[in-house]
Every structure is written in structure tokens, then in C-alpha cells.
Amino acid sequence: xxxxxxxxxxxxxxxxxxLAPDLFGEDDEGYATLTPLTADGNVPDGREGDTRLAAANxxxxxxxVFEEAVNDRR
Amino acid sequence: xxxxDRFTEDxxxxxxxxxxxxxxxxxxxxxxxxxxxxxHFEEEYGERAIEIWDxxxxxxxxARTERFGGAWLPTRYEDVQAIAYDTEHFTSRAIIxxxxxxxxxxxxxxxxxxxxxDPPFHHDARKLLLPAFTKANVAKQAITTEAYxxxxxxxxxxxDVVDAATEYAMHIPMRVxxxxxxxxxxxxxxxxxxxxxxxxxANGTPEERQESGAQLFDYLLEQIRDHxxxxxxxxxxxxxxxxxxxxxxxxxxxxxxxxxxxIAGIDTTWSAIGSSLWxxxxxxxxxxxxxxxxxxxxxxxxxxxxxxAPVTMARxxxxxxxxxxxxxxxxxxxxxxFPAANRDPERFEDADKVIxxxxxxxxxxxxLGIHRCVGSHLARMELxxxxxxxxxxIPEFSLVEDEPTRWSVGQIRGPRALPMRIG
Numbered sequence: 001x002x003x004x005x006x007x008x009x010x011x012x013x014x015x016x017x018x019l020a021p022d023l024f025g026e027d028d029e030g031y032a033t034l035t036p037l038t039a040d041g042n043v044p045d046g047r048e049g050d051t052r053l054a055a056a057n058x059x060x061x062x063x064x065v066f067e068e069a070v071n072d073r074r
Numbered sequence: 075x076x077x078x079d080r081f082t083e084d085x086x087x088x089x090x091x092x093x094x095x096x097x098x099x100x101x102x103x104x105x106x107x108x109x110x111x112x113x114h115f116e117e118e119y120g121e122r123a124i125e126i127w128d129x130x131x132x133x134x135x136x137a138r139t140e141r142f143g144g145a146w147l148p149t150r151y152e153d154v155q156a157i158a159y160d161t162e163h164f165t166s167r168a169i170i171x172x173x174x175x176x177x178x179x180x181x182x183x184x185x186x187x188x189x190x191x192d193p194p195f196h197h198d199a200r201k202l203l204l205p206a207f208t209k210a211n212v213a214k215q216a217i218t219t220e221a222y223x224x225x226x227x228x229x230x231x232x233x234d235v236v237d238a239a240t241e242y243a244m245h246i247p248m249r250v251x252x253x254x255x256x257x258x259x260x261x262x263x264x265x266x267x268x269x270x271x272x273x274x275x276a277n278g279t280p281e282e283r284q285e286s287g288a289q290l291f292d293y294l295l296e297q298i299r300d301h302x303x304x305x306x307x308x309x310x311x312x313x314x315x316x317x318x319x320x321x322x323x324x325x326x327x328x329x330x331x332x333x334x335x336x337i338a339g340i341d342t343t344w345s346a347i348g349s350s351l352w353x354x355x356x357x358x359x360x361x362x363x364x365x366x367x368x369x370x371x372x373x374x375x376x377x378x379x380x381x382x383a384p385v386t387m388a389r390x391x392x393x394x395x396x397x398x399x400x401x402x403x404x405x406x407x408x409x410x411x412f413p414a415a416n417r418d419p420e421r422f423e424d425a426d427k428v429i430x431x432x433x434x435x436x437x438x439x440x441x442l443g444i445h446r447c448v449g450s451h452l453a454r455m456e457l458x459x460x461x462x463x464x465x466x467x468i469p470e471f472s473l474v475e476d477e478p479t480r481w482s483v484g485q486i487r488g489p490r491a492l493p494m495r496i497g
Contacts, residue, residue, distance in 0.1 A: 011442075011443065011444065013440060013450060014209050014450070018372070028205055028208065030207065053433065053434070056433075056436065057435055059438055059440075
């Protein structure tokens with residue numbers, strides 16, 4: 001599974017880093033970031049559920065989850 | 075240090091004159107038909123807002139009123155979201171519906187930036203505030219907030235019946251924001267007056283509004299001058315020294331942002347804490363679950379924010395636009411009832427049920443788009459701490475029969491009197 005933050009959509013609600021603080025973080029202005037665990041865009045094995053939950057709770061739908069690790073995406 | 079002369083004169087003499095805006099007639103009295111004559115200032119709205127939104131959503135769904143010189147009330151999530159995202163057709167030049175539309179040239183700054191600002195200025199004004207309000211930074215205040223909540227509960231010792239709204243909920247955001255701004259904590263009663271006249275009093279005459287606004291800005295000017303004389307580590311000194319585009323902020327910007335932080339920081343969080351306690355007093359099963367299992371509390375806080383979202387924002391129509399099946403005309407008011415959006419069954423499963431362990435909860439209590447509440451992390455911290463301390467200290471509580479809860483009117487919804495039997 002892959003994950004990205006769409007920085008054009010993120011408004012800093014922080015639901016992702018509330019729910020999964022090791023998978024998502026905040027920058028100096030409160031906007032969401034990936035963390036060392038997710039920085040390469042890959043969701044660690046076993047953490048797919050937490051990632052989906054973070055995405056499902058984002059009011060701006062700014063957490064983008066790609067269920068299949070597709071090589072040609074981006 | 076150079077002398078800061080921005081605040082030596084009363085900077086308001088440079089503000090646009092009140093008569094440059096457009097006034098409308100003050101209309102009060104019972105609503106004849108909620109689809110064509112709504113008013114969020116009538117007692118009925120305070121008591122029945124949730125039923126009114128549900129009813130309108132089912133059969134309208136964008137209500138109209140000729141009060142306030144013409145206003146709209148959408149009730150579907152989709153419409154509220156579309157308006158919040160559309161800064162081309164809707165301006166934030168005024169965000170509280172009243173009988174006075176400020177002059178067009180107040181945009182893009184507005185009276186209380188950045189909530190009253192439009193792009194592109196909005197982004198730059200907002201950027202000044204964001205670092206102070208990150209989750210990491212507001213977490214530093216959790217310990218003092220918790221201690222303060224305990225001291226409030228200590229003060230209720232020996233009592234059977236208390237008012238959870240005015241003896242607990244109200245004081246928490248007042249103390250937190252006055253600490254952040256560096257205002258004397260004993261000025262709380264003044265803050266309560268400022269908040270009430272700014273929000274619940276918004277349907278007054280423009281003269282009354284101007285008078286109460288002047289009192290608020292007199293107070294802020296006094297605080298600013300005190301901070302210029304005695305700078306300290308707080309948001310007031312920060313704003314006095316802050317720069318935008320290589321220059322210190324306009325004096326109106328400094329005072330306007332302070333007004334925003336004071337007013338928006340108090341009424342909203344007070345309402346959220348009160349509504350949550352009201353729910354738990356009425357629903358002993360939910361209360362017992364949260365008392366016994368603290369791990370449920372974070373999800374419960376989000377559910378209370380969804381169903382009892384305190385904040386309805388407003389916009390003015392910038393250009394004629396069709397939305398939700400109605401033709402909105404330039405300078406019409408438009409309310410953004412986030413709590414109504416949060417109860418839209420098109421967006422939420424079992425939207426009308428309070429499910430304290432709801433897992434998927436994409437609510438819009440803090441708004442959507444560029445104006446996401448800048449204090450949302452602070453509000454969440456306060457709400458979480460306030461509920462934790464109350465539940466741990468007062469696990470048994472219920473509403474008092476024959477002493478009704480009184481709900482606010484206007485754009486911020488929450489209990490203003492909440493008689494509670496404790497212990």
C-alpha cells in the first residue's frame with residue numbers, strides 16, 4: 001500500500017497525525033507530513049488499517065491511499 | 075528600541091466610516107416559516123436548531139430569509155462544502171450575520187484577519203498565526219489547563235447542583251486564551267460581555283454593535299499599549315512585532331487579530347465543552363463507558379464535535395451564483411452551518427445517532443478549506459482535558475429536573491445555562 005499527502009488539499013486539521021502519529025506528522029505550521037516510517041510513500045506492513053482510518057477521517061480528503069503498490073504511479 | 079507610534083493615536087480614526095456600509099432593518103419575532111423567514115436569533119432556533127436543520131434538509135434544502143437584508147441557510151453537507159471552498163463567489167469580508175454589511179473595500183483584509191480575509195492576503199495573515207497553534211505547541215499548555223480544570227472542580231466542593239456552563243466550561247477557554255494573549259486573567263467577566271455582544275448580540279442595531287465593538291477595541295488598545303511598554307512572551311507582543319511584506323502590521327490588523335483570538339477562542343470551546351457534558355448528563359450509558367474506559371474518550375470527543383459542532387460561519391455573496399438550486403445575489407448573506415452539514419445522512423451513516431466510538435468521522439466542525447479553524451488543535455486539547463478532568467473527578471452527574479438547559483442563539487451553539495446535579 002502507498003500513501004501520500006496532497007499538500008494542495010491539506011488544511012492542517014491534523015486528524016491523520018492524531019490517529020496515527022507514527023505514520024503522519026505535522027510541519028511547523030500544522031500541515032500534515034509523512035514520517036520516517038512512511039517517507040518513501042510505502043505503508044509499513046500491518047499498518048494498512050491505520051492508514052485507511054487516517055484517510056477516512058480527513059475532512060479535506062487530503063490523505064491519498066493507493067491500495068496496490070503500482071510501480072508506474074508517479 | 076524605536077518608539078512604536080502605531081498605537082499612540084486611536085488608530086480607529088483611520089478606519090472606514092460606519093455609514094459607508096449598508097444597513098438593514100432589525101427584524102425580530104417568531105419565525106413564520108423556516109424555509110422563507112428563518113432567523114438564527116430566535117429562541118426557537120436555540121432550542122430546536124437540530125430539528126430545524128433536519129426538516130429543512132429534507133424538503134428545502136437551502137432556506138431563505140428577508141431578515142438581515144437577505145440571507146440563505148444551506149443545510150446539506152455538499153452545499154456547505156461547496157461554499158466553503160468557493161472563494162471566488164463568496165467573501166469572508168463579514169463572517170457574522172448582522173444588519174450591517176461593511177463596505178466592499180474592507181476586503182481582502184476584513185476587520186478581524188485572517189478569518190475575515192480573502193485570498194491572497196488571507197494566506198499571508200494566516201501564516202503569521204499557524205506556528206503558535208500547532209498541535210505540538212498547544213500541547214505545552216495541557217498541563218496548566220489540566221491544573222486549572224482541577225481548580226475549578228475544587229471550587230465546586232460541597233455543592234449538589236452546579237451550572238456546568240458558567241461555573242466550569244466557560245472559564246477554561248477564557249483562561250487559556252487570556253494566558254496566550256497575555257491579558258489579566260481576572261478580566262474574564264469583561265471577556266464574557268465582549269463575546270456575548272459580538273455573537274449573540276449580532277442582531278442589534280448597527281449603533282449598538284458599534285458601541286459594543288468600541289468597548290472591545292478600547293480594551294484591546296489598552297492591552298496593546300501595556301505590551302508595548304512591557305513586552306513579554308505572548309501573542310500580543312508577537313503580533314505587535316510581527317511583519318508582513320517587510321513591514322510591521324497595520325494597527326487595525328494587530329487589534330483585529332487579537333479580537334478574533336479572544337472572541338473565537340472563548341465562545342466556541344465553551345460551547346463544545348458544555349454540549350459534551352450535556353450529552354453525557356442525559357446519556358448515562360455513554361457517561362459510564364467513558365468513565366470506565368478512558369481509551370474511548372478521543373473518539374467520543376470527535377463524535378461530540380460532529381453532532382454538537384458549535385460553529386456556524388457566514389459569508390457574503392461576491393458575485394451572483396446558483397448554488398443548491400437557488401440564485402444567490404451579490405451581497406446576500408450565506409450561513410455555513412457546519413453542525414447541519416455534520417448531520418447530513420448523505421455523508422454520515424446513522425447521522426442522527428450519537429455513536430461515541432464512531433471510527434470513521436469526517437466531520438467539518440472546524441470548517442473546510444482555507445479558513446479551517448486556526449485554533450482547532452487548541453480547542454481539541456481544551457475539550458479533551460476538560461472532559462478528562464470532569465469525568466475523573468465527577469463520574470456521576472445528571473441534568474436537574476425542572477431547571478432547563480438554556481441554549482445560545484446566533485451562530486455559536488452551546489449551553490449558556492446547564493444546571494447539573496453532581497455526585
